[in-house]
Amino acid sequence: MVGIVQDVTTFNEYQWSGDSYELQIIGLMFPSLMVEQPDYSLHPPSFAPSLASAWEFSQDNSVVTFHLRQDARWSDGTPVTAEDVRFTYLVQKDPRISSPGLEIKDFITDVEVIDRFTAKFHFSRVYPYQLMDANDGHVIPAHAWGKVPLEKWESTDFEPILVTSGPFRLASHSRGQTLVLERDPDWWGSPRPNLDRVVLRVIPDVSSQLNQLLSGDLHLLELIPPREAGRVRAHPDLELIAQPGLLWGFIGWNNRDPVFADRRVRRAMSLAINRTALVDTAYHGFAKVANGPILSSMWAYNKAIQPLPFDPEQARRLLAEAGWRDSDADGVLDRGGRALEFDLLYPSSNPIRHDIAVLAQADLARVGVACRPTQVEFTSLLARQESGDFQATVTAWSEATKIDLTSAWTTPSATQGSNNFMAYSNPEVDRLIAAAREESDHTRAKVILDRIQEILVDDQPVTFLYEAQQLTAISRRVGGADINPLSVFFNVQDWYLTP
Amino acid sequence: MRQGGGADGGSGARRHNPLLAFALRRLGSGALLLLLVATATFALVSFAPGDIASRLSDPRIPPAARERWRQHFGLDRPWPERYGEWLGAAVRGDFGTSWLHHRGVGAVLGEAVPRTLLLTSVGLLLELAGGIALALSQIRRPHGTADRTITVVTLAAYAMPTFVVALGLVYLFSFRLGLFPASHLLSPEGEMATGWRRVADLLHHLVLPAVAVGVAGAGAVARYVRGSLLDERTQGYIVAARARGCSQWRATLVHALPNSLLPLITMVGLSIPFLVSGSLVVEVVFAWPGMGLAMYNAALARDVPMLMGGTVVATVAVVVGNLVADIAYAAADPRIRL
Numbered sequence: 140m141v142g143i144v145q146d147v148t149t150f151n152e153y154q155w156s157g158d159s160y161e162l163q164i165i166g167l168m169f170p171s172l173m174v175e176q177p178d179y180s181l182h183p184p185s186f187a188p189s190l191a192s193a194w195e196f197s198q199d200n201s202v203v204t205f206h207l208r209q210d211a212r213w214s215d216g217t218p219v220t221a222e223d224v225r226f227t228y229l230v231q232k233d234p235r236i237s238s239p240g241l242e243i244k245d246f247i248t249d250v251e252v253i254d255r256f257t258a259k260f261h262f263s264r265v266y267p268y269q270l271m272d273a274n275d276g277h278v279i280p281a282h283a284w285g286k287v288p289l290e291k292w293e294s295t296d297f298e299p300i301l302v303t304s305g306p307f308r309l310a311s312h313s314r315g316q317t318l319v320l321e322r323d324p325d326w327w328g329s330p331r332p333n334l335d336r337v338v339l340r341v342i343p344d345v346s347s348q349l350n351q352l353l354s355g356d357l358h359l360l361e362l363i364p365p366r367e368a369g370r371v372r373a374h375p376d377l378e379l380i381a382q383p384g385l386l387w388g389f390i391g392w393n394n395r396d397p398v399f400a401d402r403r404v405r406r407a408m409s410l411a412i413n414r415t416a417l418v419d420t421a422y423h424g425f426a427k428v429a430n431g432p433i434l435s436s437m438w439a440y441n442k443a444i445q446p447l448p449f450d451p452e453q454a455r456r457l458l459a460e461a462g463w464r465d466s467d468a469d470g471v472l473d474r475g476g477r478a479l480e481f482d483l484l485y486p487s488s489n490p491i492r493h494d495i496a497v498l499a500q501a502d503l504a505r506v507g508v509a510c511r512p513t514q515v516e517f518t519s520l521l522a523r524q525e526s527g528d529f530q531a532t533v534t535a536w537s538e539a540t541k542i543d544l545t546s547a548w549t550t551p552s553a554t555q556g557s558n559n560f561m562a563y564s565n566p567e568v569d570r571l572i573a574a575a576r577e578e579s580d581h582t583r584a585k586v587i588l589d590r591i592q593e594i595l596v597d598d599q600p601v602t603f604l605y606e607a608q609q610l611t612a613i614s615r616r617v618g619g620a621d622i623n624p625l626s627v628f629f630n631v632q633d634w635y636l637t638p
Numbered sequence: 639m640r641q642g643g644g645a646d647g648g649s650g651a652r653r654h655n656p657l658l659a660f661a662l663r664r665l666g667s668g669a670l671l672l673l674l675v676a677t678a679t680f681a682l683v684s685f686a687p688g689d690i691a692s693r694l695s696d697p698r699i700p701p702a703a704r705e706r707w708r709q710h711f712g713l714d715r716p717w718p719e720r721y722g723e724w725l726g727a728a729v730r731g732d733f734g735t736s737w738l739h740h741r742g743v744g745a746v747l748g749e750a751v752p753r754t755l756l757l758t759s760v761g762l763l764l765e766l767a768g769g770i771a772l773a774l775s776q777i778r779r780p781h782g783t784a785d786r787t788i789t790v791v792t793l794a795a796y797a798m799p800t801f802v803v804a805l806g807l808v809y810l811f812s813f814r815l816g817l818f819p820a821s822h823l824l825s826p827e828g829e830m831a832t833g834w835r836r837v838a839d840l841l842h843h844l845v846l847p848a849v850a851v852g853v854a855g856a857g858a859v860a861r862y863v864r865g866s867l868l869d870e871r872t873q874g875y876i877v878a879a880r881a882r883g884c885s886q887w888r889a890t891l892v893h894a895l896p897n898s899l900l901p902l903i904t905m906v907g908l909s910i911p912f913l914v915s916g917s918l919v920v921e922v923v924f925a926w927p928g929m930g931l932a933m934y935n936a937a938l939a940r941d942v943p944m945l946m947g948g949t950v951v952a953t954v955a956v957v958v959g960n961l962v963a964d965i966a967y968a969a970a971d972p973r974i975r976l
Contacts, residue, residue: 140826145935146927149740237707242700293710294735296745313829314749315927316822338826343931344922346805347821354813356820518938522688525704546701557701 140338141359142348146315151284151297152277153230153238162277163626164339167320168303169277170219170328172205173270177623179540182438183267183581189328190219190278200265200579203273207256211327213280214303221258225250226281228260235289243275267581268541280304306332306632315341333619333635352377358617358636361627363610365423365491371612383436384609384624387429388492388535389601390483390499395562396530398479402598403457409447409602411454411506412499418605421494425610429603431592432548436606439542439585441592447599454506465507472507480509481530484523487514492533495604499533524560535607540625544572544591548600563600657968661961668957672950679949680724683942684717690737690940711737711942724946733950734943738936743947746932751951753823754916754928760844761851762909766902768852769859770895776860777867777890788860796857804850804923811846818846821925847924851917855909859902866898900971907963914955915948 147161150168173186173194191205211219228250231238246266251259260273283302287295301309306328307320318339322332340357342348349367352360353374363371363379372379392399392408399405414428430446433439463472463479472479483499485492496512503510510531515523523529536547536558549572550564551557571591578584596603611622619633691707708714712723727734733743772792776785795803812820819825819842828839870876871894879889918930929948936944968974 148738154740234706237703237710241706242702293737294740296741311829313824315931316824316925317826317829319826319829340822340826340925341927342821342925344925347808347923347925350808350813351820354820516938518688518692518940519686521692525692 140340140357142342142351142357142361143318143339144341144343144345144348144362146341147318149297150301150309151279151292153236153279154292154295154297163628164318165277166305166626167307167337167628167631168305168309169279170211170304171274171277172224173274175271175274175540175625177625177629180436180438183542184271184540186270186274194270196269200269201262203260203262203269204253205258205260205273207258208327209256211304212325213283214308214323214325215283217280217282217302218255219278219280219304220255221252222255223278223281224258225252226285227276227278230279230289231276233289236292238276243272247272264577265579266576267579267584268543271541278304307337310336317341328632330632332632334631337631352612355614358614359627360612361609363612365421365425365608365610368423368425368610371610376615377612378615380611380613380622381425381608382622382624383434384607385434385538385540386535386607386609387434387538388495388533388604388607389429390495390604391524391529391532391534391561391601392599393527393530393561394564394600395527398481399530401461403461404463405599405602406447407454407457407461407506408503408508409599410450410457411508412502412602413449414602414604415449417495417498417502420498421491422605422607425608426605427608429606431596431603432544433542433588433592434538434606437538437540437542438581439588441589443589444592444596446596446603451502451506458506458508463507470504470507471509478509479507480511482513483510483531483533484513484515484520484529485533486517486520488517492535495533527560527562533604542588543576544588545576548572548591548595561600563598565594565598568594568598657965661965664961664964665957668954668961671957672953675949675953676725676728676946677721680721680942680946681717683940683945684720686940688940689713690942693939720942724943728946728950733947736936736941736944736947738939738941738944743943746944747929747947747951750927750929750932751914753926754921754930755913757844757847757920757926757928758851758913758916760848762855762906762913764848764852765855765859766906768856770863770899772856772860773863773867774890774895776864777871780868785864789864792857792860794857795853796861798854800850800854800917800919801923803853804847804920807846807850808923819843820846821923823926847920847926850920850924859905862901862905863895863898866901867894870894870898900967903966903970904963907959907966910959910962911952911955913959915952 147164149161150165152162152165170190172189172191174189175184176187178185190207190211192208193206195204196202197204205224207219207221207224213219228244228247230236231244232241234241246263247260248263249261251261253259262269280302283300284297298312303309303323304326306323306326308323310319310321312318320337320339322335342351345364348357348360349370351357353370355376368379368381371377390408392405394400418426418428427435428446431441431444433441458472458479462474464474465472467473483496485496493512493514500510500512520532524532524534546558548559548563549557549569551559551562568591571587575584575587575591578587609624611627613620613622616637618635618637619630621630621633623629689708690711691704691713694704694707712720724734735741736743736746739746772788776788779785808820811817823843824836824839825843828836831839867890871890876889876894879893880886914929915933916928916930918934920926921928921930932944933948936948
């Protein structure tokens, strides 16, 4: 029995779904060509066979041929074939379906069906993430879902025509309540699951979730709030799994703002904040200080970068250099009659970011900066970030295991969207990021990425704050679980329940 | 009734049936209210910062996807135009597809409304029954020990935030005593079961959330009924009844109580919208996915069709609730004329 915060809204991941957590559940029921391995700390992720039993690159590396298992079946008995793989690709690339795959598959020009069990992926360029991009997204049933016109997908309920091919299949679904998955006896993969059923219970309230975990009703719960981790750890029947996760947080400065456009001011902010103390307090020890734009658990992390220290003296000097002085002796710096004060936005639904905002306020006050923690409803906050209507915001990103700094750190263009809401812009970084993306060899790409990290740490477009640990609670009755940041259900087939 | 109330009987009906005329008048103004509320809601949602695409903030999702979502859902067009389309479809009974659930708004509401109605109507019954019972036990010896104790309890119940009540109930009756389940409509076994076992499982799960819904209201009802019972007891008709040998208990129960319940009709009528819109706090704590949760999630996701559908249902409930209360009031008290 597993606790989840929200029900899945769809079983078709290509149906305008923005929630990545749904993919973990969908992954129990749908096949993918390969399984990404959690070895991203050493090199770009490697892959293990799944629906594809083998694959090979062409001489010039621009074509990857996948050989599919011939015993794979959909839950209605139809074989899983190369046609399904091609259909999936066509769906991902179709602008009528707003799947993120449209961009992920940018460099895949075609998926060619050679025979029933062989598919060729044609690439327009050679780069380290070819396998990852080919593998992205689960394979869906062409014979069942191909009948629904693509323009109708957004408004179609796929549950009545659900055809699956995974270790588990849907046994019952009470919307907003309970999702019961049962072992699919006809599943072709190995090993076969030990568990008969996986029951997912929707419990929207975090304290209710914890209570049911502590009382033994739940066997697995993800996203344990750090302040509650102690209670879980002290419980004799529960194990707390704390491991480096993919979430990292920062204070985003609006680089368009006349105050924060100045690199010295941004650096002063980072120097003035005691990040170690702040992260320890807000995360109760379940996070470490983030130094730069790439997680320290990733292969591409530059171990040589010098993070900014906690140095209020230097912060004061930098601010003075930038022309900020307390001319009216009110304890707040000013320049040209304008005080150095701003709203620090954080989402109202997130107590950790509230704590961070308040702690940052206290540190900044000591160097004469008046920061006002201001809570904003989550969606409104995202909208304000997107439109640039903010000065500073406490926010966090969940990082992908594919390292591509383009959308977060290159100069946002007027025509294409960007995740760089800070509007950070450095032509050298733009050039280097493009070069890293072009590089086909990851060791050579690493050299470029190292340089980018140095520049970003120097420029401090954001104050890098924390890399959060992923906290998962699991009952000691569950054996064999290898929980990792990629997916809680990574090796669910091996799990077993002891009495 | 000579005309037989045919299609041309509008004025005739008004002359002969003031109740019907009153109801029609009120429904007419109700329709106007509905239009106003719908327009205002649509405008508000459109002006609120953010939209369904804002939620695609995961850096793995390419920013261009946001723009495609906006185009697909028509968010790049002016709101009056989109509202016109919505209104045109809505008057034909088509409330569109939920952007979050990919199912018809009617289907999603069709699940949420009965769940909420079950919870809130049982909660309301508990509120009324509990409140009246408490008031009656207080009135036996006004200002006695029992009365004072219950006064403190009812005031506390009225003042306590619902989430405190809800979490307290869960802690005590679920985790400490293990008498009732802590959340959900059904246990996983109950979901598989059919017939009476399913109903029994549902009722078992209903107890704590319904009590949580009813507690604060019961406190209010008790205070209210106690007060008006005290007033009634000094009225001439009660004194006369007592003088003719009617027992104190009978005078209270049979003669005073019905009169002191009259104002409650308004209270109940006004709570009909709540019956439909539900209590977000109770629904969240007890994982009871009714209207409260559905509308909350729709608001966070800026799911416009869902928000509009929910608004229409709630507004209709307000109009109908008020109408029913007024009619019931008139039926219960002959002095009131519509």
